[in-house]
Amino acid sequence: MAIPMIELDRVAKHYGDQAAVADVSFDIEKGEFIALMGPSGCGKTTTLRMIAGLDQPTSGEIRLWGRRLNEDAPWERDAPLVWQSYALFPFLSVRKNVEFGLKQRGLPAAERRRKADEWMERLGIAGFAERGVDQLSGGQRQRVALARALALEPEMLLLDEPLSALDPHLRVRMQSELVRLHRELGITFICVTHSHSEAFAMADRVVIMNEGRVQQVGAPRDIYRRAANRFVAEFVGGNNLFAGTASSAGTRLRVDGPFGTALAPRPAEFTFQDGDAVTLVVAADRIELAPAPMGADNEVEGRVVTLDFVGSSVTVFLETAGGAELRIQQSLSQIENTPLSPGQTITARWSQDVGFFLSS
Amino acid sequence: MAALRRILLIAYTALLFAFIFAPIVSTIVFSFNADRFPSLPWGGFSLQWYAAIFNDATIQRGLVNSLIVAGVTCVIATFLGFSAAYIDYRYRFLGKSVYLALAALPPTVPVVILGVALLTFEGRIGLSGTLTGIIVGHVVLSTPFAMALVRMRLADLDPDIERAAWNLGATPWATMFGVIVPFCLPAIFAAIFLTAAVSFDEFMIAWFVSGVNETLPVRVLAMLQGQVSPRINAIGAIVFAVSITLIVFAQVLLGSIAGRAARRKG
Numbered sequence: 001m002a003i004p005m006i007e008l009d010r011v012a013k014h015y016g017d018q019a020a021v022a023d024v025s026f027d028i029e030k031g032e033f034i035a036l037m038g039p040s041g042c043g044k045t046t047t048l049r050m051i052a053g054l055d056q057p058t059s060g061e062i063r064l065w066g067r068r069l070n071e072d073a074p075w076e077r078d079a080p081l082v083w084q085s086y087a088l089f090p091f092l093s094v095r096k097n098v099e100f101g102l103k104q105r106g107l108p109a110a111e112r113r114r115k116a117d118e119w120m121e122r123l124g125i126a127g128f129a130e131r132g133v134d135q136l137s138g139g140q141r142q143r144v145a146l147a148r149a150l151a152l153e154p155e156m157l158l159l160d161e162p163l164s165a166l167d168p169h170l171r172v173r174m175q176s177e178l179v180r181l182h183r184e185l186g187i188t189f190i191c192v193t194h195s196h197s198e199a200f201a202m203a204d205r206v207v208i209m210n211e212g213r214v215q216q217v218g219a220p221r222d223i224y225r226r227a228a229n230r231f232v233a234e235f236v237g238g239n240n241l242f243a244g245t246a247s248s249a250g251t252r253l254r255v256d257g258p259f260g261t262a263l264a265p266r267p268a269e270f271t272f273q274d275g276d277a278v279t280l281v282v283a284a285d286r287i288e289l290a291p292a293p294m295g296a297d298n299e300v301e302g303r304v305v306t307l308d309f310v311g312s313s314v315t316v317f318l319e320t321a322g323g324a325e326l327r328i329q330q331s332l333s334q335i336e337n338t339p340l341s342p343g344q345t346i347t348a349r350w351s352q353d354v355g356f357f358l359s360s
Numbered sequence: 361m362a363a364l365r366r367i368l369l370i371a372y373t374a375l376l377f378a379f380i381f382a383p384i385v386s387t388i389v390f391s392f393n394a395d396r397f398p399s400l401p402w403g404g405f406s407l408q409w410y411a412a413i414f415n416d417a418t419i420q421r422g423l424v425n426s427l428i429v430a431g432v433t434c435v436i437a438t439f440l441g442f443s444a445a446y447i448d449y450r451y452r453f454l455g456k457s458v459y460l461a462l463a464a465l466p467p468t469v470p471v472v473i474l475g476v477a478l479l480t481f482e483g484r485i486g487l488s489g490t491l492t493g494i495i496v497g498h499v500v501l502s503t504p505f506a507m508a509l510v511r512m513r514l515a516d517l518d519p520d521i522e523r524a525a526w527n528l529g530a531t532p533w534a535t536m537f538g539v540i541v542p543f544c545l546p547a548i549f550a551a552i553f554l555t556a557a558v559s560f561d562e563f564m565i566a567w568f569v570s571g572v573n574e575t576l577p578v579r580v581l582a583m584l585q586g587q588v589s590p591r592i593n594a595i596g597a598i599v600f601a602v603s604i605t606l607i608v609f610a611q612v613l614l615g616s617i618a619g620r621a622a623r624r625k626g
Contacts, residue, residue, distance in 0.1 A: 054523050054526070073526070074523070074526040075529050075530055075531050075532075075534075079527070080527055081527045083520050087521050087524035088524075089521065089524075089525075089539060090518075090543065100538075101528035101530075104538075105529055148528065152528065
């Protein structure tokens, strides 16, 4: 098997007796768009900074093409970073900012100028070339930060919360622009974000972290459809976690709990005894609504607590007689013919194949 | 009501300035007076006192000494002040608050004590009575001003900037000269002007340490002890012109820093 481009091998970073990163291992292939995602304080930014060499791992090894990278100084690495604060040089013009890295590499002035022009053009900031960076808007600064990093023509680009400081409509535009740049350049992008929508929209693979550890690595779809543990299932959102007691039901497992009763496929990776406490996960968008039960399996009756409209999708919150809460996500058109108002009783149902169990 | 308050405020400010500057203005006015004694009515315009001081070898030597001392002091003090401020910006270490307090201490020590201490110490190491000795004293006194100015500037520098430069391939050395120093340049120039002004005006340390190498303020006092001459007025006018020029330069540079910082925050 070929060597991956970047390997993080049991990397940890301690500040005193605080572990910012406790134990992180994953690989990154050339040309991938990787998103590091997690709640604040999960160690994602520290991990990124260790790849850039701005923080030193306390233990473990970071390798680039199989070569240990730990001791390389940040200025010896080829891993330009787009900072959350942009960190543009305030006393330099846009052009000088973009040329900065090229100048450090000793490129002659004419070539620096040519490359800076090319990247400013590409990112749509050529019109501001001679302006000072404090005369630019947030979106323009972002582009300068990108041009400054990409002008080095690196084999990877690091991005720290690149969209967090932009207003919503700019964010969506920049998001698609990042995806386009990644596709055109073919280099590795490693992007730290706390936003699911950003991570899942842009990345080929997402690394979900919590409390300094990797919780799951996978393609966005896999993470949504098959959370590895309770943290991921809750963090990515849009999931129902049903607590209950397991019992055998042929090829399937039956769960009884406050939410009612449901059947789901037996997990392949682990076994349950009858009577074990289990957690069944059912994605909110895999549940349908019906005015009344039809007498099939996996039907739960509940009272509508509230409705939450976001764009053209609606999340319905139900409460069962047993006190469990269900969330059901539907598009507005799907529920057009179903009368829904708080207090009303309604039936939720889902296929036996869509639920899965958490390992602990 | 608001208009009245405004008028009162302007009048009050004008009076305050008149009070502060009256002695200086009278010094300047009488330095051009043809009469021997500074009294009204004015005896007519004359440059004779200026001519007199430029023909007085001791005053000339005092002026040259003062300029040498101020010129060397401002460079050394600004370099040390910049270094001290950068250490504060860049590093966190045990005893940092003690370090900062000590670095800012010299101007809070009464200058007489500083002067005596320097005399005793420099006497032992053979620096007393030399221009170098005066420079050492003035560097001690003015470095904290330079540090304060540079620190003020560095407080506006995003801590990520330096790391961003490393990240783009700049060594710490290249970062210092390509990022930190250019960013601090207005504060550095302000510090050069301010420390030069502090040194140029300073009397007490120079008086203790100078010996035969008198600076201009020391020479002025020596002259005053002898006789009251209108030449003093002429010297005073020149010293004032030099000092106020240095201070105004420093102030303009600081104003441009503050203005830019305000725009960035605004």
